[in-house]
Every structure is written in structure tokens, then in C-alpha cells.
Amino acid sequence: MTEEALVSEDCSIDLQWSQICSQLKMEFGETAFDSWLKPLTVGELSNGVMNICAPTAFMKNWVITHYSERINKIWEQKNQEVKKVNFIVQTGFANRRSTDSSLLKRISTTPTPQNIYGGNINSSSFGLVSGSTVTSEPVKSVANTQSTTIPNPNYTFDNFVVGKTNEFAYAAAKKVAESKNVSFNPLFLYSSVGLGKTHLMHSIIAHIKENTPNRNVIYLTAEQFVYKFVKALRYKDTTAFKEQFRSVDVLMVDDFQFMGNKGTTQDEFFHTFSSLVEEGKQVIIAADKSPTDLEGIESRLKSRLVGGLVVDIMPTDFDLRMGILKKKAELLNIDLPTKVAEFLAQKITSNVRELEGSLKRVAAHSQLLSGKEITLDMTQDVLKDMLRSIDRKTTIDEIQKKVAEHFNISVKELQSSRRARTVARPRQVAMYLAKQLTSRSLPEIGRKFDRDHTTVMHAVRKVEELIVEDTSLAENIEILRRTLEN
Numbered sequence: 444m445t446e447e448a449l450v451s452e453d454c455s456i457d458l459q460w461s462q463i464c465s466q467l468k469m470e471f472g473e474t475a476f477d478s479w480l481k482p483l484t485v486g487e488l489s490n491g492v493m494n495i496c497a498p499t500a501f502m503k504n505w506v507i508t509h510y511s512e513r514i515n516k517i518w519e520q521k522n523q524e525v526k527k528v529n530f531i532v533q534t535g536f537a538n539r540r541s542t543d544s545s546l547l548k549r550i551s552t553t554p555t556p557q558n559i560y561g562g563n564i565n566s567s568s569f570g571l572v573s574g575s576t577v578t579s580e581p582v583k584s585v586a587n588t589q590s591t592t593i594p595n596p597n598y599t600f601d602n603f604v605v606g607k608t609n610e611f612a613y614a615a616a617k618k619v620a621e622s623k624n625v626s627f628n629p630l631f632l633y634s635s636v637g638l639g640k641t642h643l644m645h646s647i648i649a650h651i652k653e654n655t656p657n658r659n660v661i662y663l664t665a666e667q668f669v670y671k672f673v674k675a676l677r678y679k680d681t682t683a684f685k686e687q688f689r690s691v692d693v694l695m696v697d698d699f700q701f702m703g704n705k706g707t708t709q710d711e712f713f714h715t716f717s718s719l720v721e722e723g724k725q726v727i728i729a730a731d732k733s734p735t736d737l738e739g740i741e742s743r744l745k746s747r748l749v750g751g752l753v754v755d756i757m758p759t760d761f762d763l764r765m766g767i768l769k770k771k772a773e774l775l776n777i778d779l780p781t782k783v784a785e786f787l788a789q790k791i792t793s794n795v796r797e798l799e800g801s802l803k804r805v806a807a808h809s810q811l812l813s814g815k816e817i818t819l820d821m822t823q824d825v826l827k828d829m830l831r832s833i834d835r836k837t838t839i840d841e842i843q844k845k846v847a848e849h850f851n852i853s854v855k856e857l858q859s860s861r862r863a864r865t866v867a868r869p870r871q872v873a874m875y876l877a878k879q880l881t882s883r884s885l886p887e888i889g890r891k892f893d894r895d896h897t898t899v900m901h902a903v904r905k906v907e908e909l910i911v912e913d914t915s916l917a918e919n920i921e922i923l924r925r926t927l928e929n
């Protein structure tokens with residue numbers, strides 16, 4: 444192969460990998476992606492085998508068990524030369540052309556699931572992060588630089604816009620951040636996605652860091668907790684793990700719904716939690732459901748979680764969306780005409796992340812055109828894809844309803860655990876359509892069916908296979924798709 448061919452193949456593999464990553468992020472959700480998939484890097488394609496590098500053996504095994512099938516499939520679809528994906532542990536750059544500076548850059552900036560920090564935001568004070576278990580692994584230095592990247596400097600109390608739907612959550616978060624004495628324990632925040640839970644949690648950290656820097660804070664997601672615990676078990680280093688978590692003043696666990704099913708990890712969390720509460724240390728938890736609605740959580744833990752203050756953030760109203768747009772425009776330093784803000788606040792109602800994303804797109808567009816004024820026309824044009832899908836307004840509820848009607852079963856049956864073919868197949872079709880017609884992630888779709896994301900992934904794949912062989916099913920799906928899209 445010529446040098447030039449090598450370079451161009453290299454570029455296209457990088458590009459394909461970044462596209463695959465976007466897809467994986469969409470399918471598995473941001474949290475799982477950031478924790479497990481983002482740290483992977485792509486290696487050489489040789490004799491049809493694509494090498495994917497993981498920073499540690501543990502991570503490699505985890506990815507193989509949970510994600511390899513899907514990664515394999517997507518690679519095969521993307522690049523016909525790829526016959527098989529092979530996961531390896533990255534030890535230096537031996538598996539890749541050594542001149543590949545983009546890889547060097549990628550590896551040195553790749554986040555690992557070690558976003559954890561103390562009161563002084565110095566990860567070296569954490570036994571597990573800097574302890575012997577990590578020292579033996581190749582990317583230790585990466586792990587140690589990560590903690591400085593968060594909290595997100597934009598996520599402060601000052602930048603949080605308060606309205607009727609979130610004022611209680613805001614007040615509770617502020618109170619926890621300001622007072623050294625624990626008034627409610629834990630503080631449990633919940634809401635659907637994109638409504639400001641993580642923003643409030645980061646605001647608490649920023650406040651503590653500024654006002655009482657000696658308070659030792661750990662913030663991490665439930666998935667990172669699980670990861671760390673499993674790793675500690677594996678390296679027989681649970682003492683350091685326990686000490687690390689039990690010596691904090693404030694423990695914050697985000698995305699608690701990913702704590703995993705009952706078992707050793709939950710036991711460990713339960714004991715950590717109980718000992719912190721007994722010692723009067725603050726625990727703050729955020730999740731997408733109330734403690735009582737959380738799935739797979741032991742009842743003794745649930746009852747402890749409701750023992751503090753449980754606060755929900757409701758979906759935004761129009762006024763709050765207007766306030767948020769104004770604030771975000773200020774932060775982005777852009778001139779946002781009221782008409783455009785009203786248009787966005789009317790159209791993009793489901794979550795603040797999307798609202799902010801649309802504003803950023805419009806702002807970027809205007810900047811690309813050398814600061815061209817933002818107008819309603821421009822906004823509609825830049826956001827046309829997004830607006831079209833919003834106008835279509837296909838929701839998972841609607842899909843479930845239409846699919847159930849079509850196959851003559853009830854929505855309850857569709858959501859039930861019944862496995863009879865007459866129910867199971869329509870359920871798979873509904874999951875498939877939900878993936879195709881909405882922008883919901885696999886875990887989000889799963890929740891609507893009382894299943895986890897792997898079941899949805901399996902259903903999507905199954906239907907993709909069936910469509911090829913079973914023309915009658917393919918026709919049924921086509922009819923459903925058309926009804927739903929109209």
C-alpha cells in the first residue's frame with residue numbers, strides 16, 4: 444500500500460469511528476457512552492480485523508460483555524472490509540501507526556470513567572484513583588488529569604433560571620450547598636432528562652468549592668460508582684474503596700437509575716450511604732425517577748432514600764423557557780430577538796438541553812456568516828430538520844397505541860412481561876419504530892416498556908433481520924410507519 448493510501452485509509456477509519464461513536468452515544472445514552480465507550484480508540488484494520496483499544500483490561504472485558512456485539516454489527520455495516528472486531532488493551536501506541544498524531548491527541552484527551560473529585564478538586568487525594576490498582580494501568584496519567592475538567596463552569600446557581608417548575612429544587616439545592624448542618628438527608632432530586640438536575644448538582648459543588656473549600660466532596664455518576672466498586676473487588680482493594688467514600692463530607696451520586704440491579708454493589712452503596720448519614724454527612728442523589736419508582740433498587744435502600752427530602756423538577760413552562768433562552772443568549776454573547784426566542788420557546792418544549800442545543804446551532808450559524816443578524820427566517824431554516832421531527836410529534840406513547848391497535852392487543856399487554864409470540868412480536872415492532880421515529884435513546888425507550896436497553900437493542904436487531912425475510916411483517920411495519928408519520 445502506498446503511503447498516501449495508508450493516510451487516506453487512516454482518515455476514513457477515524458471518520459467512520461467517530462460516526463460510529465455518535466451512533467453508540469445515541470443508542471446507549473450519554474452516561475453509558477461517556478463511561479465505557481468514549482475511552483475506546485480505534486486501532487489498525489488488518490486482514491479484515493478491526494482492532495479497538497481499551498485503556499484497561501477490565502474495561503476491555505466490560506465492553507466485550509456489554510457492547511461488542513453492537514459495535515461489531517455497526518462496523519460491518521459501515522465498512523465492508525471489516526469482518527471482525529477485536530478488542531485489545533492499549534499499551535502505548537504499538538497497535539497503531541506511530542506517526543498518528545490524531546490518535547496521540549485522542550488518547551491524551553480521552554476521558555475515563557474517573558470523573559471524581561474532592562473538595563479541593565484534586566484527585567490525588569483519592570485512594571482508589573491514584574492508588575496501586577490504577578498505577579499498574581497504562582493510562583493512569585489520563586485519569587489523573589480528568590478531575591480538573593469539571594464542574595462545568597457554566598453550571599452555577601447564578602446561571603440557573605428559576606421558575607415555578609423548579610423553584611423548590613433550586614431552593615433545596617441552595618440550602619444544602621450553603622449550610623454545614625445537614626437538614627435533610629439525602630436530598631433526592633428527580634425529573635425527566637434535560638431539566639437541570641446535573642446543573643444543580645454542579646452548582647452545589649461550585650458553591651462549596653468557593654465558600655467552604657475544606658469540605659470534601661465526591662461527585663460521580665452511579666455508573667462510575669459501580670465501575671469503581673467492581674474494579675475494587677477485582678483488584679481486591681475494597682478497603683481503599685470504602686475509606687475513600689466513607690471519609691467525605693458530601694457525597695453526590697448522579698443518574699442514580701444506573702445503579703444496577705440488586706446485589707453486592709447496591710449493598711456496598713447502602714452501607715456507604717448509611718454510614719455517611721449516621722455521621723451527619725450530606726448525601727445528594729439525582730435520578731430520572733422518584734425513589735419509589737426506581738427499578739431494581741432494594742426496598743431497604745428505597746426506604747432510606749425517601750427518608751430525606753425528595754424533590755422533583757417539573758417540565759418547563761413557556762415563561763421559564765423564555766428566561767432560560769435569555770440567560771443562555773447572554774452567556775453565548777449573542778443578540779437574540781424576542782420573536783426568535785418566543786418561537787423557540789413555543790416549539791421546543793420537551794427539554795432544556797434541546798432548547799439550548801437549538802440556540803447554539805443558530806448562534807453558530809450566525810457566527811459562520813460573520814455575525815449575520817439572527818432572524819426568524821434564519822432560525823427556521825437552520826433548525827428545519829429538528830422542527831420537522833418536532834412537528835411530526837411521534838411519541839413512544841403514540842407508537843405503542845398504534846402498534847397495539849394494529850395487532851389487536853392492548854397497550855398494557857405490549858408493556859407487560861408476557862412472552863407469547865402474539866404479544867412479543869408487536870412489542871419488538873413498537874420498540875423498533877420507537878428507535879426509528881423518535882430521537883429517544885435505547886434506555887429511554889426501554890423504560891417505556893419496562894425493559895432495559897439491551898432488550899430494546901435486541902428487538903431492533905431482530906426486526907431488522909425479520910424485515911428482510913418476512914414481507915408481510917415488512918408491509919405491516921410500513922403501514923404503521925406511514926400512519927405514525929402523518
Ligand code: ADP
Pocket residue numbers: 598602603604605609634635636637638639640641642643767770795796799
Ligand atoms: P439533567 O441532568 O436533568 O438531565 P442537565 O442539568 O444536564 O439536565 O441540563 C441540561 C441542560 O439544560 C444544561 O445545559 C443546563 O445548563 C440546562 N438547564 C436546565 N435547566 C436549566 C435552568 N433552569 N436554567 C438554566 N439552564 C438550565
Ligand code: MG
Pocket residue numbers: 640641642697698
Ligand atoms: Mg444529568
